Amino acid sequence: MGAEFVQFSLTPILIGILASIACALPGNFLVLRKQALIGDAISHVVLPGIVVAFLITGSVAALPMLLGAAGAAIVAVILIEAIKRLGNIEPGAAMGVAFTSLFAGGVLLLEQSDTSSVHLDVEHALMGNLESLIWFKAQGWSSLWDLEALAALPHELGRIAVVCALVIVLTVIFWRPLKISTFDESFAQALGLPVGAIGFGLVVTAAVAAVAAFDAVGSIIVIAMFICPPAAARLMTNRLETQVTWSIVFATLSAILGYVFAGYGPLWFGAQNAVSAAGMIATVSGIILALACLFGPYRSRIGVGREEAA
Amino acid sequence: MDAFLNALFLGAGYNAALVGIGAALLGFAAGASGTFLFLRKRALVSDAVAHATLPGVGLAFIVMVALGFDGRSLVGLLAGSAVTAAIGLVLVEWMSRKTRLSEDAAIGAVLSVFFGIGIVLLTVIQTMSQGRQAGLEGFLLGSTAGMLFQDAVVIAIGGTLAVAATFILRRPMTLVAFDPEYAAASGYDVRKIDLAMMGLVMAVTVIGLKLVGLILIVAMLIIPAVTARFWTEKSDTVIWSAGLLGAASGYVGAAISASAPALPTGPIIVLVSAALFTLSLFFAPARGVAAAVIRRQRFQARVHHRQGLLALARQEPIHDKLTLKVLGRDGLIRPDGVATDTGRAMAAKVARDERRWDVAREVHHDVSLTGRYDGLTPIEDVFTPDEIAQFDVVIGKPTAVEGT
Numbered sequence: 001m002g003a004e005f006v007q008f009s010l011t012p013i014l015i016g017i018l019a020s021i022a023c024a025l026p027g028n029f030l031v032l033r034k035q036a037l038i039g040d041a042i043s044h045v046v047l048p049g050i051v052v053a054f055l056i057t058g059s060v061a062a063l064p065m066l067l068g069a070a071g072a073a074i075v076a077v078i079l080i081e082a083i084k085r086l087g088n089i090e091p092g093a094a095m096g097v098a099f100t101s102l103f104a105g106g107v108l109l110l111e112q113s114d115t116s117s118v119h120l121d122v123e124h125a126l127m128g129n130l131e132s133l134i135w136f137k138a139q140g141w142s143s144l145w146d147l148e149a150l151a152a153l154p155h156e157l158g159r160i161a162v163v164c165a166l167v168i169v170l171t172v173i174f175w176r177p178l179k180i181s182t183f184d185e186s187f188a189q190a191l192g193l194p195v196g197a198i199g200f201g202l203v204v205t206a207a208v209a210a211v212a213a214f215d216a217v218g219s220i221i222v223i224a225m226f227i228c229p230p231a232a233a234r235l236m237t238n239r240l241e242t243q244v245t246w247s248i249v250f251a252t253l254s255a256i257l258g259y260v261f262a263g264y265g266p267l268w269f270g271a272q273n274a275v276s277a278a279g280m281i282a283t284v285s286g287i288i289l290a291l292a293c294l295f296g297p298y299r300s301r302i303g304v305g306r307e308e309a310a
Numbered sequence: 311m312d313a314f315l316n317a318l319f320l321g322a323g324y325n326a327a328l329v330g331i332g333a334a335l336l337g338f339a340a341g342a343s344g345t346f347l348f349l350r351k352r353a354l355v356s357d358a359v360a361h362a363t364l365p366g367v368g369l370a371f372i373v374m375v376a377l378g379f380d381g382r383s384l385v386g387l388l389a390g391s392a393v394t395a396a397i398g399l400v401l402v403e404w405m406s407r408k409t410r411l412s413e414d415a416a417i418g419a420v421l422s423v424f425f426g427i428g429i430v431l432l433t434v435i436q437t438m439s440q441g442r443q444a445g446l447e448g449f450l451l452g453s454t455a456g457m458l459f460q461d462a463v464v465i466a467i468g469g470t471l472a473v474a475a476t477f478i479l480r481r482p483m484t485l486v487a488f489d490p491e492y493a494a495a496s497g498y499d500v501r502k503i504d505l506a507m508m509g510l511v512m513a514v515t516v517i518g519l520k521l522v523g524l525i526l527i528v529a530m531l532i533i534p535a536v537t538a539r540f541w542t543e544k545s546d547t548v549i550w551s552a553g554l555l556g557a558a559s560g561y562v563g564a565a566i567s568a569s570a571p572a573l574p575t576g577p578i579i580v581l582v583s584a585a586l587f588t589l590s591l592f593f594a595p596a597r598g599v600a601a602a603v604i605r606r607q608r609f610q611a612r613v614h615h616r617q618g619l620l621a622l623a624r625q626e627p628i629h630d631k632l633t634l635k636v637l638g639r640d641g642l643i644r645p646d647g648v649a650t651d652t653g654r655a656m657a658a659k660v661a662r663d664e665r666r667w668d669v670a671r672e673v674h675h676d677v678s679l680t681g682r683y684d685g686l687t688p689i690e691d692v693f694t695p696d697e698i699a700q701f702d703v704v705i706g707k708p709t710a711v712e713g714t
Contacts, residue, residue, distance in 0.1 A: 031411075036418045037354055044525070086599050087591050092414070093353040093536050097587060100529030104580035107451060107526075111572045127429050220429060224422035231415045262430070273437040275430045282426025289419055293409050301410045 007138040009263060012130045015157050016221075016255035016281060019213035022164040023225035024251035025171050026206040028244050031230040032182050037092070038077070038203055039226030041099040042210045043219035045076040048106030049211075055113055062155060066211055073207030076102055077200070128218020130259070130277040133157070156216040163212035170205055171244075178202065179240055217278050224282035225251055232289040235296030254285035313569035318562070326568035328462035329521070333560035333579060335469030336518050337530060341556025342476045343510040344531030345538065345549045349487035354417050355402060355508065356531045360515050360524045361421040362398025363391035364428025367449050367519070371435055382445070384461045384520060391449075392516045398424050399508050452523035452576035461520055468517035475510055476549070483507050484545045522576035529580040530556060537587045540594035559583035611636050612686055616660060618642070622649050623661035662705070663689045669701040 023039070030036050046069040053068025054060060076098055083094040137143065137152035144150070171178070181188035181198045188195050210222045233246035258281030263274045293299060347353050370390020375381040398420045405416035432446055445453070476483075485493045486503045494500045511531060518527040538552035563579030592599045610632070618633040619642070628634055628647065637643045642653030649657065666689050671680045674697070682692050689698060 031415050034412050034414055036412075036415045037357075040354075040357065040418055040421065083591070087536070087540065088597070089536055089539075090351050090353075092351060093348050093532055096353045096357065096528055096532035097536055097584070100526055100533070100580055101584035101587075104526055104529065104577035104584070107574060107577040108581065111574050111577075220422060220425050223418060224426055227415055227418035227422060231411050231419055234411065234415075235409060266434075271434075271437070273433075276433040279426040279429030279433065282422050283430060286419065286423025286426065289423070293405060293411075296409075299409045 006135065006140055006143060008134050009259065010138070011135045011154055011157055012133050012277065013256055013259050015133055015154070015160055015216045016130060016259055016277070017252050018157075018160045018164040019217045019221065020225045020229070020251035020255045020281070020285075021248055022160065022167045022209040023206075023213050023222055024229040024247045025167050025244065026202060026209055027226040027230040028233070028240075028247050029178055029182050029202055030206060030226060031234060032240075033199075033202075035203075036227050036231075037095060039206060039210060040223050041076055041080065041095050042073045042203075042207050043214060043222045044099040045072045045102045045106070046211060046214050046219060048072050048102050048109065051106050051109045051113070055109065062159065062215065066159075066215065069211040069214065070207055072102065073211060074204060077203050077207070127220060127276055128214070128216065128278040130217050130281075131263075131274065133216065160212050160216050163209060167205060167209050170201075174198070174201070217281075221278045221281050224285045225254070228282075228285035228289045229254065232285075232292035232296070235292040235299040238298055250285065250288050254281050254288060258282070258284040314566060316569070318565040323568075326564070328459065329568065329575065330561055330564040332462045332465035332469070333521055333564040333575065334557040335466055335473070335560075336514070336521055337534070337556035337558070337560025337579070338553040339469045339472035339476065339556075340514045340518060340527070340530035341534030341538070342549050342553035343472060343507075343514050344556075345535040345545075345552045346483045346487050346507050347511055347531060348535035348539070349484070349545065349548070350504075350507070352413070353532045353535075354414065354528075355399070356511050356515065357528045358402050358417040358420045358424075359395050359399055359508070359512050360527050361428075362424040363395045363515060363519060363524050364449065365424055365431055366391035366394030367446055368428055368431030368435055369394065371446060372431070372438070375438065384458075384464055387446075387449075388464070388516050388519065391519060392512060394424065395512045395515060396509075399512060448523070449519050450523050450525060451574065452519070452521050452526065465517055465521060468513065472510060472514050472517065473553070475513075476553075479503075479506055479510070480546070480549060484549075488545070522579055526576045526580050529583060530560070533580070533583040533587050534559065537583070537590045540590040540597045555586055556583070559586060615640065616686060619653070619657045619660040620664065622653060622657035665705050666698060666701040669704045670697075673701070673704070 027036070027039065030038055049069035049072025050065045051068075052072070053064040056068075057064040079098045079102075080091070080094050083089055083098055084091055087094070089097075133154040133156055135143075135149075135153055137146075137149040139146075139149065177188065177193050177198055180191065181193055181195050185195055188198075206226065210219075210226070213222050213225070229247040229250035230243070232250050233243045236246045237243050259277050261284065262277040262280035265280070266273060266275055344353075344356065347356055367387050367390055370387045371381040373390070374383060374386050379386070402413070402416045402420050405411055405419070406413040411419075435446060482493070482498055482503045483506070485496070485498065486500055486507070490500050493503070514531065515524070515527050518530060522530060534552040534556040535548065537555050538548045541551060542548055559582040560579050563582040564575055566582070567573045567575040567578045590598065593601075595601055614630065614633040614636045618628055618630075618637045621628050621633075622637075622642070628637070628643075634643070634647065637653065638645065641650060642656060643649050667680075667683050670689070670693065671683070674680050674693075679692055693701075
C-alpha cells in the first residue's frame with residue numbers, strides 16, 4: 001500500500017466508486033418503477049451522442065462529448081415515449097426499437113467518419129479505460145496534500161465527483177416526491193405532485209449519471225450499476241432508506257473488489273496481465289446480486305423473509 | 311447506385327452473395343420468431359440472451375485452444391455462446407419467478423453481468439499467445455468481411471432450421487403469447503412452450519452473432535415484429551410478414567453494405583429495418599399515425615356537420631369557422647351563411663331524428679340499443695323502420711324548417 005498504489009490504483013478505484021454510486025442511486029428508483037432497462041437504453045445511445053458531438057465540434061474534448069451524450073439520452077427517452085404513444089406499442093418493444101436503431105446509426109457514423117486519428121471506438125465505449133486513469137504525479141500518500149500533484153489528477157475524477165455529488169443532492173432534495181410517486185403514483189397525483197415531471201427528471205438524472213460514468217468507466221459498468229446493487233439491496237429490506245444505503249454499500253464493494261480482482265487477481269493465479277476492470281466490477285456486482293437472490297432476507301415475493309414467516 | 315444494384319442481384323462477388331442470402335434467411339428467422347416475443351410482451355428478454363452469448367464465445371475459444379484446436383472455428387464458438395445464452399435465459403426465468411425482482415431487473419442484471427464476464431474473458435484471451443488474432447471483438451458488432459464459405463453455410467442451415475421450427479410451433483406459441491391462462495387450461499404446458507420460444511430466440515441470436523453482432527441482433531428480433539403489427543390484426547399474418555420484412559431488411563441491408571466501403575453490414579441491416587418501421591408507424595392503414603390523424607379529422611368534420619345542421623334547424627346563427635366550412639363544402643349553406651334547400655331538408659331530418667331518439671329513450675326498453683346514441687350514429691342504423699314509424703306516431707307529422 002505504498003506509493004505505487006497511490007499512483008496506479010487510488011484514482012481508478014475512487015472513480016469506480018463514485019461512478020458506481022452515481023448510477024446506483026437513481027437505479028434504486030428505476031428498479032422500483034420497473035424501468036430498470038432505461039439504463040440499458042441510455043448507455044447504448046451514448047455512443048451515437050458522442051459520435052455526433054465529435055462530428056460537429058471536431059474535438060474529443062470532454063464538454064462536447066458529455067453534452068452530446070446527454071442530448072442523445074434525452075432524444076432516446078423522448079423517442080421511446082413517442083413510439084409508445086404514437087404506435088400504441090408496449091414499452092419494452094418501443095425501447096428495443098429505439099435504442100438499437102440509434103446505436104446502429106452511431107456505429108455507422110463512426111465507420112463513415114474519419115475517427116482513426118482520435119481515440120474513439122466502440123470497444124472503448126463499451127469497456128471504458130479505468131486502468132489508464134492513473135495519477136502520474138503522485139509520489140505516495142503525501143501527494144494528497146501536495147497541490148501541484150493534486151492539479152495533475154485525471155480530469156475524469158473531478159467530473160465524476162461533481163456528478164456524483166449532484167446526484168446525491170438531487171436525491172436528497174426530491175426524496176419525498178420521488179418516494180411517493182414511485183410507490184403510489186395516483187396518490188402522488190392526488191397530492192398535486194407533477195408525476196410526469198418527476199419521472200422525466202429521474203430519467204434525465206440517470207442519463208447524466210450514465211454519461212459521466214460512461215466517460216470514465218464505459219457503458220458496461222453503467223448498466224450493471226443501475227441494476228445490480230439496487231436489485232440486490234431490494235432483497236435485503238422493505239424500507240426504501242435502508243435499500244438505498246445497501247445499494248451504496250454494494251456499489252462501493254463492487255467497485256473496490258472488482259478493481260482489485262482485475263488488477264491483482266490474475267497475479268494470484270500466476271498470470272502476467274491484468275484483466276478488464278470494468279468487466280470485473282460488473283461481474284462482482286453480479287456475484288453480490290446472486291448471493292442476495294440466494295440468501296437475502298427479503299428475497300421472496302410475499303414480502304416477508306423466511307425467518308419471519310416461520 | 312450501380313454497385314448497389316449489382317449487389318442486389320448477387321453480382322458483387324461470391325462472398326457478398328453468400329452474405330446477402332445468409333442475411334435474408336437470418337432476417338426471416340429472426341422476424342418470425344421475434345414476433346412471439348413481442349406478442350408475449352417480453353421483447354427485451356432477447357437483449358439479455360444476446361449479451362449472455364459473449365462469455366460463451368470467450369470460453370469456447372479458450373477451451374478449443376487449450377485442447378489444441380483452432381480457436382476460431384465458428385461452429386465451436388457458436389456452440390459455446392449457446393451454452394452461456396441458455397444459462398443467462400434460465401437465470402432470467404429463475405430470478406423473476408423465485409425472487410421479488412421484476413423481469414426487467416432480471417434482464418438488466420443478466421445482461422450486464424454476463425457481458426462484464428465476457429469482457430473479462432476477452433481481455434484474458436488478448437494475453438494468450440493465439441489470442442491476438444482471434445478477432446472475437448467481431449462478435450460485438452458482427453463482421454462479414456472475412457466470412458468463410460463454411461460460415462455462410464452454417465448461417466444458412468441454422469436460419470432454415472429456425473424457420474422450420476417456427477412453422478411447426480406456431481400454433482402453441484401463438485396461443486401462449488395471447489392467452490397463457492387459456493393455453494394452460496387447454497392442456498398445453500405453458501412453461502415448456504415458453505422455453506421453446508426462448509430456445510428459438512436463442513438459436514437465432516447465436517446464428518446472427520457473426521453477421522450482425524450481439525448488440526444489434528436484438529433489433530432484428532424486435533423491429534420486424536413491431537413493424538408487421540402495424541399492418542394487420544391477424545397473428546399468422548404478423549408472423550409471416552415480420553419474417554418477410556426481416557428478410558427484406560437483411561437482404562437489402564447486405565446489398566447496401568456490399569456496395570461501398572465503410573458501410574458495416576449489421577448496422578445497415580438494422581437501419582433498413584428501422585426505416586421500414588418508421589414508414590409503417592406513419593403510413594400504415596388503420597394503426598398508422600397518418601391514418602389516426604385522418605380519422606380524427608373526419609370525426610371532427612362529422613361532429614361539426616351535425617352540430618351545424620342542428621343549429622340550422624333551430625335557426626341559430628353559426629359562427630364557428632370549421633362548421634361553416636364543413637357545411638359549405640357539403641353544399642348545405644351558401645357562402646353568405648344562408649341554408650340551401652338541401653341544407654334545410656337535412657336540418658329538418660337531423661332535428662327530427664334527434665326527437666326520435668328522445669322518444670326512443672322513453673319508450674324503448676333495450677338500453678343496449680338506446681345507449682348507442684352518441685349524436686352521430688344515424689337512427690336508421692339502430693332501429694328498424696317499423697320502430698321508427700312508432701316513434702313518429704308519438705312525435706306527429708314532420709314540419710318544414712323555415713328558411714332564415
